[in-house]
Amino acid sequence: MxxxxxxxxxxxxxxxxxxxxxxLDPPSRFHLSETGVGIGWRCLEIGAGNGSLSQWLAQRVGPTGHVIASDIRTDLMQGIAASNLEVRKFDVVNDEPSDAPYDLIAIRALLHHLPERRAVVSKVVRWLKPGGYLFVQEPDFYPTWTVEPLSQKRFWEQFIQWAAAHQIDYYVGRSIPAWLQAEGLIDISSEGHAILYNGGSPFAEWWDYGIREVADKLKAESGISQATLDEFYDLSRDPDYWTTTIAFTATTAQRRTGS
Ligand SMILES: C[S@@+](CC[C@H](N)C(=O)[O-])C[C@H]1O[C@@H](n2cnc3c(N)ncnc32)[C@H](O)[C@@H]1O
Structure with missing residues (x-):
């Protein structure tokens, strides 16, 4: 792995x-609400991170429902709690849940990281109840093709290439609907949400954290220079700099009732 x-x-x-x-929670909640998730549903979130989405799902399903917030690491989920909310250590690539099937499975910002992403989709579809819903929200980096200045457009090209060398697919969002169709799911709806943001905004800050965490690797492995990184950090703080780098594609689909 x-x-x-x-x-x-x-x-x-x-x-x-x-x-x-x-x-991301506001658009995720919007799309999840469209499935009708409500009282009594049994839900599994995979790669839940800090569990914020599972916490919201737990409110939606009420005391008769059940939500599992699962991740390979559960250490960032100390902030969530509810009587119907279970935090579970779970590796979607190697593990099988003991209590499938579910009414709803939610995956956000996970598949692009997994080399086994296509096989994982086949696997999780089998954990849905007939009539159950799968929600997948993943990035598609096509907005980076328009980034200015040219030096920053080049930065994103190198970043995406570097990520691909680590088996991260930053264009996976566009593949999900066809994969779910091939798995026999129905009522597939999918839409991309590309955010325009300026330096100093929460989105710029999010990228600033994400790039600083891997900056040493980027310099060593991708040819991105410190000068390019410094320009990136400066622009990330510049309120007059507006850009768009990432679209999140939210896809919802349902398992056939007779399947
Ligand atoms: C980019 S974070 C996204 C977190 C959360 N879904 C969100 O959107 O805020 C990806 C999460 O997937 C988890 N993860 C990575 N590999 C995993 C695996 N094989 N099985 C389950 N979770 C995994 C990571 O620990 C991390 O918390």
């Missing part, structure tokens, strides 16, 4: 995941 790059023990990772929750 490839090593997960943004490990929880990296300096700044808890804060990066907190920013990620703040930025």
């Amino acid at each position: 490839a090593e997960y790059v943004w490990r929880h023990d990296l300096k700044g990772e808890a804060e990066r995941l907190r920013l990620m929750s703040d930025l």
Whole structure:
């Protein structure tokens, strides 16, 4: 198994995941609400990070429902708790859940990190109840193709190439709907949400954390120079600099009732 790059023990990772929750929970909740998730549902979140989305799901399903917030590392989930919320150490590549099937399985910002991403999709589809829903929200980095100045566009190209060498697929968001169709899921809906943000905003801060955590690796392995990184950090703090780097593709699909 490839090593997960943004490990929880990296300096700044808890804060990066907190920013990620703040930025992504509102659109994730919107799409999850569209499934009708509610009282009594049994849900599994995979790669839950700090568990913010599972905490929200636990409120939705009420005391008769059950939510499992699972991750290979559960150390950042100390902040979540509810009587119907279970925190579970779980490796989606190598483990099988003992209590499948579920009404809803949610995956956000995980598959792009997993070399086994396609096989994982096949696997999790089998853990859905007939009529159950799968929600997958993953990045697609096509907005980086438009980044200015040219030096920063080049930075993102090198970053994406470096990530690919670590078996991270930053374009996976666009593949998910076809994969779910091939798995026999129905009522597939998918949309990308590309955020325009300026320096100093929470989104810029999120990227600043993410890049600083891997800066040494980037310099050693990708040819990205300290000068390019310094320009990136400066722009990340510049309120007059607006850019767009990442779209999150949210895909929802349902298992056939008779399957
Ligand atoms: C980028 S974070 C996203 C966290 C959360 N889903 C969010 O969107 O805020 C990816 C998470 O996946 C977890 N992870 C990595 N490999 C995993 C695996 N094989 N099985 C389960 N979780 C995994 C990491 O520990 C990390 O918490």
